[in-house]
Amino acid sequence: MSSEKESSSRGSFFSNFAALALLLLLPVFAIWLLGSAIIAQNSENLRAAGERALDQRAEAISELLEPENFFGLHFRRFYEELYNGEAVTPERVRQLAIEFSARQLGFCPAVFADGKLVTPAELLGEHEVELTDAWEVANKYSRRHTLTSSKYLTRLFGAPYSRMMLFRHEGRIMKFTGYRGDGYIFFQRSPKFAARPEEFPPAGVYIVLWSMPSTTELINFLPNALTTGVHIALRQRAAITRAGDSQLQIVRKKIGEHFLFVSRKFSGFNRTFAQTLLKVFLLFLVMIVAMLAKDGSFFAAMRTASIRSKLIGLILYAVILPLSGLVYFGWKYLAERRELLIQDAWLACQGSINDFDNGFEKDKARMLSLFRSLKEKPDMKADPARLKDKVIRLDLDNVINWLEVRDIDAEVVMTTQRRETAEKIGIIGKAIARLGIHKFLGHRLAGRSQSVKAAEVMVQEFLEGPFGGWARIFESPDELHQVSFGGYEIYWYWDVYNDPGIKAAFIVIDQNVRWAVRNYLAANLIQRVSYGHGAVRLFAWSSVYSELWPGETYSEDELMIFVRQVRRSNGPRNSIIRWNGVDWVAAGAPGKKLVDTVLLSLYPLDEVDREIAIIRSGLIWAVVFALILALLVGSLFSHTIIRPVANLMTGVQALRRRDTSHRLEIWQNDELGRLSATLNATTETLADIISAQAIQAQLIPETAPIIEGFTGDLVYIPAADLGGDYCDFLSLPDGRWLMVIGDVTGHGVSSALVTTMIKAVVTDYAADSNFSLSAMFTCLNELLFSQFRRKKCMTLFAAVINSSTGQIDCINAGHPLPLHFSNDARQQFPQLCRPPLGFSLRNSVFPEATLQMAAGDCLILYTDILIETADSSGKPYGSEGFARLCRKYLHLPPAQMRVGILEEIQSESSGDLDDDLTMIILRRNTATEPV
Amino acid sequence: MKSFWGKLLVVFIFGLLPAGSLYLGAQRMLAQHRSERFATAKSELRQELIRIADASSPGSFYFRLMEGMLSQMEKREASPVAMAKIVSRVQSLCGQDFAIYLFDAKGMPRNLPGYAPPNRFVVGKLWDILAETPLYREGDEHRQLKRLQVLLGAEATAGVIKNHEGRLLSLKKKRSSGFLFWKRWSQQSLAGVVVIIFPVLKPQQILAGPFGRHLNNDLQLAFWSHDQEEPVFSRGSKVDFNYLRGKIETSSTEYLISAGRLWLTLNTGSGVFLGSVAVSDDTEIHRAGMLNLLFAMLMTIFAVLLFNRSFDLRTIYLRTGSKLLALLLVAIAIPTAGLLMTGITAITTHEKVLWSRLEKDVVTRLTAVEDDFAEEERSFVRHCNDLHSLAFNDYSLARYQEMAPVMIASGQAVRLDLIALNGEPISVFNQGSWFEGLEKSIDAYLRYLVQKLLSHRSRAENVELRRKTDPVLNDVFASNDFGFANITSAPGQVHNVRFGLNELMWYWNYIDAPGHPAAILSVFQARDIARQNFLQRAVQESDSGQDPVAVFDAARQTWLDRDFFAADESESLMRAAILTGKPELRRISVGGRKWLALAYPGRVLAPYSLINLTDERVVRQRVETMYYLLALAIVVILSVALLIARLLTEAFLKPVTELDRGMMLVQKRHPEAKVCIAAGDEFGELGQAFNHMVDELNEMQLARSVQEALFPQEKLEIPGFDTAIFNLAATDLGGDYCDYVKLDENRYLFLIGDVSGHGTSAALCMAMAKAAVFKACRAGLDFVALPGKISSLLLRTLSRKKMMTMLFMLLDVRDCSLQLINAGHNWPLLIRGDGSSEEISLVGMPLGVRESKRKPEHRVLHLAPGDMLFSYTDALIEVQAPDGKVYGHEDMYVELAKTAGLSPAAVVEHMKSVWNSFLSGGVQQDDLTMLIIKNVAKEPADVV
Incomplete structure (x- = not known):
């Protein structure tokens, strides 16, 4: 017992440890890990979101900080405010000028109504005349000579300034570069004239900003909504210097020549705080679990939970761990995969931009071959002048800016030039040709030196010198050269003809790079070159022509915001933009070869999300599959454990019910299977015993027979x-009745065997005509002793009832003496004490006595269980106690009396009786009593 | 039916599932292996192509040739015979269009036996100018200009050549291009070498000739220059190459797998390279075949087991404990395997994400450096403006005279011109020979400016231009085609101009202050010098920062005062980046440590490029931590499984074994067969029932002994x-x-x-x-x-x-x-x-x-x-x-x-x-x- 206890205590130590680990440590650890991971991820997400928001804010700020946008917006607001329905008076203009900080920003709002200036003179200062002039020239009702004014204005606003330009920019900002410097013009006629452009004299505004304000100045005029909460700094250096504060978020934007630093204290989610919260939560959890554990009932409940719930719990526990890991990693994977995919999309977009950009190289090659082909044309060979028509036709496609063919003496044979750039090349052209011809066709000149004018010497020197990079060009004819100087670029092609048969000797072609780019864009973008299997869409914005290709885009504005961002940063930019109601992964870059162009490339974000969705559904399927598998395994578990056990349980319960027809199906060949087999065997045994019970039932009468003059009751309850x-009760041949009560040592089958034998002998004797109690007892004694050698003894009390006289002859072999009640009092019963049957062969004479039962007398015969049973006080009843009990019910007829006694005994003694119970009540009827 | 399903379930769980998952796992591993091999092949091929592209570009080829030759020569300085040998070997490599001129310590040409390069006189004169030998006379540059131009093309002026010491100077002469290389043995010495190569080999010639010999035989290669449809060089069938290039271009990818080979294109400035190597799939196919065979065999076995009548799981004796353990392991095996796979994928993804973030960070950082170069321009403007205001607003020419030389000396400008209203220079400060040959034009232009912009002043002050401006040049200056018009219209700004091979920043401004003699201020700064100044400063500043940054000079093929980076790996990485024009990220080891190196080809800063090294541990540690976490998770899961198995044993097996023990005793008719089960569940009940049963059996036992007595x-x-x-x-x-x-x-x-x-x-x-x-x-x-x-x-x-x-x-x-x-x-x-x-x-x-x-x-x-x-x-x-x-x-x-x-x-x-x-x-x-x-x-x- 002690060793068992020890082992169980050891086992319980282990199981306690395991339970502690499984229920407390592991979940706490897992929650801690998962929680920290989530906190980390969340803070990173928040940080990223904050950075994104900050980036957007910075974009908005830098958008505004660009003077063109700023003033565009500013002047438009001014315009709208001015024409909001109220009358335009000098006073209002003055007020508005103050409101819009005209003085601080340095612009002059000239407002005209009915051909007259409304703006108070002090607002315009010395510019009054100029502005009035400009307005009048624009609206063609000049007081002065238009030409004079125009010339003056051209000086003021730079060469490109013209009326047409002004109208083209109506309502927009127009930049000018005049002799006073750079500035902006905002020109718009009042709303009522916008519809009737030809009416005079019109009203409107003509605002001139004479000097470009620096970005630093503009910062002070930013709307409050943009600047609250952030710190804005403009610096010249791009390098970010983090001042050791990790909570500071900084975004850098390039605005023109400055760098805008928008910084904000990151004040979101405090990581340490969250982790502390988590710790506190875990501590609480530990405490709760500890309290539950201390209570003990928790563990007890766990111990007594059914096998099924235990199994399910454990399997789920075992499965949920890896599954949660799977889900965590899967979630992380998805998030990062998305990031990578977007990255890839950006790369693809940038790649498409690059491709498109590089494609221009090919276009150049085509251009070169076109230029080359010109000189091979038959027209060209015969009479270069006839080439002109062809070139003019070509020119419609804007592929050639200028073409000139000269003869060997460098005299022009044919020349054509586009109108926009028509400028005299004259002597330079000749010099260039001469240089080329000299260098490469010296032999064709045949010693005949060309007469060189003094003026040309300078030019020649200029061209031959390295100035402007011309020297290299003059060393290599028949190639496409890109000449760039001061931000101006052209393609330049020239060649000389070696063939003496050809009249012309020199050809020069040039093409403006901007036009070439425009042609390329028009040719390729409008045809919608698509990349990335058609998913990538490409756009180009030409900053020279302020045009977006392809043109029929739904909403250019959304794209334009991004275009401006790219232009501001002047480098490749990635972003996610919304366009046409859909999100796009967008990349943009200023063209490298396609100068003055911003290329945009869009890739639908849906594609990324679709791919993510595929992965996600794969993951979900994996989880579902794992769960299904766990269920399947659970079902196998139930096959292995639960169902056999349940099977066994039904068997056991059937056994309890003494249902011997139930046989267990044997599920498998293991311990449980063997257990089932054993149970089946037991059931069989039981069936056997139950069938034996039927026999025994025949041996012992169920009820007492009707004995004349007596009322009897008999109860026999076997323990097993x-x-x-x-x-x-046996009737003797002479009419008397033999009443026997006995108790074999022990109970169960072995005792039943003995009782059977006794019954056989007793029956035999009872059949005998000369019946003798003592002979029977001697015989029985011999039988038991000879067969069992004291292993089985039996107490036996026998009585012969003479029903007519009421005389009872008794013989007893060790059986408890019956209770004899007469006149409601217990009578002394003759002391018949002999050892039980089968104990010894000596003294084979058993005491006998005769008892006379008067009417109403009651004799109670019983087996020892009735006196050995403990009463409510825990002490055995004893014969005295039993007698008292019997007297209590003595007034009842035997049957009710028996019921009463048994009920009381059963209620007093807790639990089942552990021995067979037999009781015979015999009462002699009183005369009055009916039978 | 029930047993059939049970059988099916068992076969599924213990047979099909492990077999299937093993199969899938093996297949995945094969696929992974394949894609890994493919990725390695791809990156190897790419690097090979980059190497080829780099080596076959004339600049790089000749530069290396020069370097190799000069280092050999330096080693064997004394012997002319040995030098002649070297020269003849180099000539055998790149043909006869190669002339080398050696000069001794006195600046006199050295003769090599059996080798007499042409034009020795002119080159000797050139050497006088370059090394400023005692024979050099002031103004030699002008005198020799014509000769040099005849020899080396129009661009070759002494000034330009002087600016390119130790660098290949690319030249153009009558349709053919060439290189000039000159170097003094040391900064002060008069001895040195001049090499003239005319014309240079084209990449295809280099590929076909000296370089092609070293190529791997398996490699197929083709090369197009941008303007050609047909490959100018190819090893293998041309038709194939055209076809494949077309395919690659139409599919918009840079690689293609066809005919068991991997094809890859590389776009470089000089042209497109298309290369291919064999990626043999044989072993993979073989392995996949074996795998399929194995799988089929397994399936057959299971099918046989499933449909064989004698197969009945019930008859196989398995201890319940083993069954439990097996089932539990099966239950967690799939999710655990899933966890493992997802985990590894997630971690590799995470690594990639970290890399890309790092790349982004570093690119941002390096872009900032490049962006900051704009500041250099601005500071130039600032300096110029300062100078401008000094000179003109304060009317203090004396201060100007003080400040201007300082600017020159500190490398902030190479030339400062101050022109008076009459078109004559007031002062000209000039750093060395940058402008030799340009003065006339500049002079003309400045006078043009005076005349054009300040005519009202000259009229007012009655100042006449001393020399008339040339009307033809005025045409040039006024013409849009030459870009001067733009410069003229924007005073006070920095203009980027390219005079021949010199890239310059040009600032000019005028002053319209009556009474002031000065009219035009013009300042030139060489971009090259500006860049170098700036980068040196930037690198020095970056030293205080986290990651080392270095600058590579592509023209000289050297690192800018950083010996630390002079490793083959970093150089090849740098070359790759410069060739492709994109940032390149690679893992390299420099100075015995592993780094994540990002090479960033300079755009504004060209020919300088930047490289940034980040300690690899930044990424590796995080990834390793994640791997540890995963391993820990797996270990925890397995130990939990074992723990649960142990608990199961405790909860189920102990009663079962106890019952089993009881049963064995019962079978032996042992009277003490009772079991002791302390469980509160069904087993406890079962134990009680069992004990009851034992009682009954004992009873029978007793009865038997009683019967035996009969x-x-x-x-x-x-x-x-x-x-x-x-x-x-x-x-x-x-x-x-x-x-x-x-x-x-x-x-x-x-x-x-x-x-x-x-x-x-x-x-x-x-x-x-x-x-x-x-x-x-x-x-x-x-x-x-x-x-x-x-x-x-x-x-x-x-x-x-x-x-x-x-x-x-x-x-x-x-x-x-x-x-x-x-x-x-x-x-x-x-x-x-x-x-x-x-x-x-x-x-x-x-x-x-x-x-x-x-x-x-x-x-x-x-x-x-x-x-x-x-x-x-x-x-x-x-x-x-x-x-x-x-x-x-x-x-x-x-x-x-x-x-x-x-x-x-x-x-x-x-x-x-x-x-x-x-x-x-x-x-x-x-x-x-x-x-x-x-x-x-x-x-x-x-x-x-």
Whole structure:
């Protein structure tokens, strides 16, 4: 017992440890890990979101900080405010000028109504005349000579300034570069004239900003909504210097020549705080679990939970761990995969931009071959002048800016030039040709030196010198050269003809790079070159022509914001933009070869999300599959454990019900299977015993027979299926009744065997005409002793009832003496004490006595269980106690009396009786009593 | 059906699932391996292409050639013969268009034996200018300009050449391009070398010639220059290359797999390279085939198992514990494997993400450096503006005269011009020879500016331009085509201009202040110098930062004062970046440490490029942490599984083993077979039931011992006779009855009987018979009446009929007679001493059937000496072998015949063994009893 206890205590230590680990440590650890991961991820997400928001804010700020945008917006607001329905008076203009900080920003709002200036003179200062002039020239009702004014204005606003330009920019900002410097013009006629452009004299505004304000100045005029909460700094250096504060978020934007630093204290989610919260939560959890554990009932409940719930719990526990890991990693994977995919999309977009950009190289090659082909044309060979028509036709496609063919003496044979750039090349052209011809066709000149004018010497020197990079060009004819100087670029092609048969000797072609780019864009973008299997869409914005290709885009504005961002940063930019109601992964870059162009490339974000969705559904399927598998395994578990056990349980319960027809199906060949087999065997045994019970039931009468003059009652309750008690009523041939009650030592089958034998002998004797109690007892004694050698003894009390006289002859072999009640009092019963049967062969004479039962007398015969049973006080009843009990019910007829006694005994003694119970009540009827 | 599903489930879980997942896992691994190999092949091919592209570009090729040659020459400075050898070897490499001129310490040309390069005079003059030898005279540059241009093309001016010391100067002369390289052995020495290469080899020539020899034979290669449709160089079929390039271009990818080869394009400035290497799929196909075969085999085995009838999982004995463990492991194996796979994928993704973030960070950082270069321009403007205001606003030319040389000296400008209103220079500061050959044009332009912009002032102040501006040049300056117009219209700004090979920043401004002599200020700064200044500063600043940054000078192919980076890996990385024009990220090891290096090709900063090294541990540690976490998770999961298995063992296996132990004991009929199960669940209940069962079995045990007592306990000693009794109950309690009673000295009663059925009820019946016999004998036996007596007892006692057969035998030793009454029992056999046997065919009513008044048939036998009476219960002949055969009488007779002469005990033993062997492990269906009486007297006479 002690060792068992020890082992169980050891086992319980382990199981306690395991339970502690499984229920407390591991979940706490897992929650901690997962929680920290989520906190980390969340803070990173928040940080990223904050950075994104900051970036957007910075974009908005830098958008505004660009003077063109700023003033565009500013002047438009001014315009709208001015024409909001109220009358335009000098006073209002003055007020508005103050409101819009005209003085601080340095612009002059000239407002005209009915051909007259409304703006108070002090607002315009010395510019009054100029502005009035400009307005009048623009609206063609000049007081002065238009030409004079125009010339003056051209000086003021730079060469490109013209009326047409002004109208083209109506309502927009127009930049000018005049002799006073750079500035902006905002010109718009009042709303009522916008519809009737030809009416005079019109009203409107003509605002001139004479000097470009620096970005630093503009910062002070930013709307409050943009600047609150952030710190804005403009610096010249791009390098970010983090001042050791990790909570500071900084975004850098390039604005023109400055760098805008928008910084903000990151004040979101405090990581340490969250982690502390988590710790506190875990501590609480530990405390709760500890309290539950201390209570003990928690563990007890766990111990007594059914096998099924235990199994399910454990399997789920085992499965949920890896599954949660799977889900965590899967979630992380998805998030990062998305990031990578977007990255890839950006790369693809940038790649498409690059491709498109590089494609221009090919275009150049085509251009070169076109230029080359010109000189091979038959027209060209015969009479270069006839080439002109062809070139003019070509020119419609804007592929050639200028073409000139000269003869060997460098005299022009043919020349054509586009109108926009028509400028005299004259002597330079000749010099260039001469240089080329000299260098490469010296032999064709045949010693005849060309007469060189003094003026040309300078030019020649200029061209031959390295100035402007011309020297290299003059060393290599028949190639496409890109000449760039001061931000101006052209393609330049020239060649000389070696063939003496050809009249012309020199050809020069040039093409403006901007036009070439425009042609390329028009040719390729409008045809919608698509990349990335058609998913990538490409756009180009030409900053020279302020045009977006392809043109029929739904909403240019959304794209334009991004275009401006790219232009501001002047480098490749990635972003996610919304366009046409859909999100796009967008990349943009200023063209490298395609100068003055911003290329945009869009890739639908849906594609990325679709791919993510595929992965996600794969993951979900994996999880579902794992769960299904766990269920399947659970079902196998139930096959292995639960169902056999349940099977066994039904078997056991059937056994309890004494249902011997139930046989267990044997599920498998293991311990449980063997257990089932054993249970089946037991069931069989039980069936056997139950069938034996039927036999024993025949041995012992169920009820007392009707004995004349007596009322009898008999009860026999075996403790097991087969009892070891014996009682019997047998009628003797002479009309008397033999009443036997006995108790074999022990109970069960072995005792039943003995009772059977006793019954056989007793029956035999009872059949005998000369019946003698003592002979019977001697015989029985011999039988038991000879067969069992004291292993099985039996107490036996026998009585012969003479129903007519009421005389009872008794013989007793060690059986408890019956209770004899007469006149409601217990009578002394003759002391018949002999050892039980089968104990010894000596003294084979058993005491006998005769008892006279008066009417109403009651004789109670019983087996020892009735006196050995403990009463409510825990002490055995004893014969005294039992007698008292019997007297209590003595007034009842035997049957009710028996019921009463048994009920009381059963209620007093807790639990089942552990021995067979037999009781015979015999009462002599009183005369009055009916039978 | 149920069992079929169960079978299917088992086969699925233990067969298909592991096989399938193993298959999938193996396939995935194969695919992974394949893609890895493919990725390696791709990156190797790309690097190879980059290497080829780099090596085949003329600049790089000649530069290396120069470097190699010069280093060899420096080693063997003294011997002209050795030098001549070197030269001839180099010439053999790149043809005859290669001229080398060596100069000694006095600046005089050296002669190499057997080698006489052309134009030695001009080059000698050039050397005088470059090294400023004693022969150099002021103004030589101008004098030699024409000659140089004839020799080296129009661009070659002494100034330009001077600016390109140690660099390849690319030249153009009459449609052909060339290189000039010059270098002094040391900064101050007059000795050095000039190399002129005219014309240079084209990349295709380099590929075909000197370089192609070193190419891997497996590599197929083609090269296009941008403007050509056909490859200018190819190894392999041209048609193929055209086709493949078309395919790659149309599919917008940079690689393609076709014909077992991997094709990759590389776009570089000089052209497109298309290369291919074989990626053999053979081993993979082989492996995949093996895998499929294995899988098919596994599937077949499972199919066979599944449809084989004899396969029944129930018959396989497996301990419950093992089953539990196996199931638990299966249950967690799939999610764990999923976790492992997802985890590894997630971590690799995470690594990639980290890399890309790092790349982004570093690119941002390096872009910032590049962006900051704009500041250099601004500071230039600032300086110029300062100068401008100094000179003009404050009217302090003296300050200007002070400041301007400082600017030159500090490298902030290379030339400062100040032009007076009359077009003549007030002061010109010039750093060295940058502008040799340009002055005239600049002069003309500045005068043009004065005239154009300040004409109103000159009119007002009556200042005449000293020299007239050239109208032709005015045309040039006014023409848009030449870009001067733009410059003219934007004073006070930085203009980027390229004069020949010199890239310059140009600032000019005018002043319209009456009374002030100065008119135009023009400042030039070489971009190259500006860049270098800036980068040196940037690198120095970055030293205080986290990651080392270095600058690579592509023109000189050297690192800008950073020896730390001078490793092959970083250089090749840098070259790759410069070639492709994109940032390149790679893992390299420099200075014994691993770095993540990002090479960033300069755009504004070209030819300078930046490289940034980040300690690889930044990424590696995080990734490793994640791997550790994953491993930890797996370990935790497995240990939890084991723990749970242990718990399961505790919860399920312990009771089960306990029950098992109990059962073993029960089978051995051990009375202490009770189990102790402390579980509160069904097992506890089961344990109780089991204990109850054990009680009952014990009870039966007891009953058996009681019944055994009913059988004769000691051998009856009968003089002259030998007897043997054998009883074997089928169950605990038997229904057979066998007994003998000694009636007196000479008479012995023998009984053998069999109650119908067996088990407890039979035992009860038998006990009854025994009691009846006992009483009958005690009362004085009436042999003939005995059966009737017992029968009537049975009938009286048992209302439910229990039939019993019985053979009554009364042996009288005096005459060796044996009286027999048979109550329905098997006929006994009389085996004579001579071996003959006789069936005693005696019929009679079994006992307990009905009351029979008729006297039973009665027979008297005489047992002669050696005679033996063999009586038995029917279990002996009705025994069934496991195959269903029944033993039968005949076999018994045969066996019994063999036993003649044996003692009864031996006969019993023999019959028992025969019976056992026939039963051969089967289940005994009925109780077996044998009773043998044998006359063992020597002579019959003795008995009398």
